[in-house]
Amino acid sequence: LYTIELGHGLNVAECMAHSAMARKESRGAHQRLDEGCTERDDVNFLKHTLAFRDADGTTRLEYSDVKITTLPPAKRVYGGEADAADKAEAANKKEKANG
Helix, strand or coil: CHHHHHEEEEEEEEHHHHHHHHHHCCCCEEECCCCCCCCHHHHCCCEEEEEECCCCEEEEEEEEECCCCHHHCCCCCCCCCCCCHHHHHHHHHHHHHHH
């Protein structure tokens, strides 16, 4: 049973690798450092990636649109950059409140 599960896990891992290489952007935990791929690209890649294994073993990728229902996508920031963004947002809210 473990051998079968390992085989399925390797198939999933290969599909994930193909999907990651096809995305010429960085998004969330998916980070690319090569030139032209360091920022998010919502125009081309705000999509769900669907990976299929064809009968000959090749991986085929298709895409479907993301339906944004609650929160719009935004840049994720961490550490000092997040602190600075929080301070700027608080200052902006205070300025709007004071009119």
